[in-house]
Amino acid sequence: MQIVILSRQAALYSTRRLVEAAQSHGHQVKVLDPLRCLVEINGRQLASSTPAAAAVIPRIGASITEFGCAVVRQFEQGGIWALNPAAGIARSRDKLLSMQLLRGRGIPMPRTAVVGRPQGLQRAIQAVGGLPVVMKLRRGTQGRGVVLVRSLAAARRAHSVLNDYQHYTLVQEFVAEARNRDIRVIVVGREAVAAMERQAAPGDFRANLHRGGSARPFRLNEGMKRLAVKAAEVHEVGFAGVDLLMTSRGPAVIEVNSSPGLQGIETTTGVDVAGAVIAFVEEQCGDPTGFEDQEADQVAAAPGVLTAVA
Numbered sequence: 001m002q003i004v005i006l007s008r009q010a011a012l013y014s015t016r017r018l019v020e021a022a023q024s025h026g027h028q029v030k031v032l033d034p035l036r037c038l039v040e041i042n043g044r045q046l047a048s049s050t051p052a053a054a055a056v057i058p059r060i061g062a063s064i065t066e067f068g069c070a071v072v073r074q075f076e077q078g079g080i081w082a083l084n085p086a087a088g089i090a091r092s093r094d095k096l097l098s099m100q101l102l103r104g105r106g107i108p109m110p111r112t113a114v115v116g117r118p119q120g121l122q123r124a125i126q127a128v129g130g131l132p133v134v135m136k137l138r139r140g141t142q143g144r145g146v147v148l149v150r151s152l153a154a155a156r157r158a159h160s161v162l163n164d165y166q167h168y169t170l171v172q173e174f175v176a177e178a179r180n181r182d183i184r185v186i187v188v189g190r191e192a193v194a195a196m197e198r199q200a201a202p203g204d205f206r207a208n209l210h211r212g213g214s215a216r217p218f219r220l221n222e223g224m225k226r227l228a229v230k231a232a233e234v235h236e237v238g239f240a241g242v243d244l245l246m247t248s249r250g251p252a253v254i255e256v257n258s259s260p261g262l263q264g265i266e267t268t269t270g271v272d273v274a275g276a277v278i279a280f281v282e283e284q285c286g287d288p289t290g291f292e293d294q295e296a297d298q299v300a301a302a303p304g305v306l307t308a309v310a
């Protein structure tokens, strides 16, 4: 079948691995830079300009979430199956929305509050169990915009910086007992296919590999697998990196990433995550041989045009 990978850089490890896996499964694959796509909401010449594909694998970076989601949505409106639909990507990128959705489904998470005006900070800190607390940007990623504060004065300073961007800030219970470690679980479809424990670099509490964290393979128990799969399901994403913290009350979800990096997890665990992703795409898109006709109809029904411009 034909698979489009939406990615800004074909040379990135994750993109390369997905291309390799798709090709080794006998598929044709095209890497398309979402920023090079022109979305014509009510264009006409559909079949000729919307890239033909059975499936789209979005790898939308956090800096281009909104436009990237518009491009993914355009594929979806053309009847093309998206591994992670635009709505799912948007849910996972908004930490506040994500937490509310998880809470709504009874998924354990650290106590979290949201505060707009600085006058509300003290109440927010009390609400999550007192200092120290973690404060987060609503749309941060790779550990940026996540700070640990130990005093009200520091919380005020952090709030004034974080709030400048987004009008409100997340205040979260600091899970000290996790000892600067978290667990990254890779979910593909309804399965937790790989997991690693990440340890923050000395002097940091954020275990992100982009912040210098180190990783080792982790053996999940059934409860943790179910938790990670449910967290991905709540966001309606087919491929996710779910971050868990081991709290004294048990594992808790802190984040669902909709474009999880493959390099750290594959090199740490030896699991062929890219292969698992492509196998899931095949399973969802049905019989690849019966696809050609269906594709033409679906694209023709698209309410708009998506053109890849050089």
Ligand SMILES: Nc1ncnc2c1ncn2[C@@H]1O[C@H](COP(=O)(O)OP(=O)(O)O)[C@@H](O)[C@H]1O
Binding pocket: 110, 134, 136, 140, 141, 142, 143, 144, 146, 172, 173, 174, 175, 176, 178, 180, 181, 182, 200, 205, 206, 207, 208, 243, 245, 254, 255
């Ligand atoms: N409430 C918390 N208690 C302890 N550590 C946390 C907490 N929240 C986040 N961390 C640490 O900070 C890292 C980054 O936080 P996260 O919410 O995943 O944001 P990002 O999107 O930047 O990865 C986590 O991987 C974890 O190591």
Ligand SMILES: [Mg+2]
Binding pocket: 142, 143, 208, 243, 255
């Ligand atoms: Mg994270």
